[in-house]
Amino acid sequence: MEQYLSDANFVIENGIYSHELNGYVKFMKGDKLGFVGIDRNTGNITTFHIKTVSELAKKAPSLGINP
Numbered sequence: 224m225e226q227y228l229s230d231a232n233f234v235i236e237n238g239i240y241s242h243e244l245n246g247y248v249k250f251m252k253g254d255k256l257g258f259v260g261i262d263r264n265t266g267n268i269t270t271f272h273i274k275t276v277s278e279l280a281k282k283a284p285s286l287g288i289n290p
Contacts, residue, residue: 231271234259243283248274254290 234257238249246260256279260270277290 227271228268230257231259231268233257234271235261235268239286241279241283241286243285244279246270248279248283248286256288 234249235247238247238257238259240247244258244260245263246258248259249257251257251273254276255273256276258270258272258274258279259268261267262269275290276288279286280288280290
């Protein structure tokens with residue numbers, strides 16, 4: 224759990240906020256991005272996933288990433 228929170232906080236601190244996703248994304252390696260979802264009311268972390276560029280390009284066009 225400690226590593227999960229550490230990695231999620233790294234994405235928040237070094238990533239880009241996406242209003243469409245209500246979360247932060249950070250490029251990782253290759254075509255992978257870390258994604259941290261945030262609760263709209265509390266600001267707490269709700270989820271942390273590794274997603275592909277193509278997954279997030281469809282859901283958050285404002286990020287300007289192309290698959």
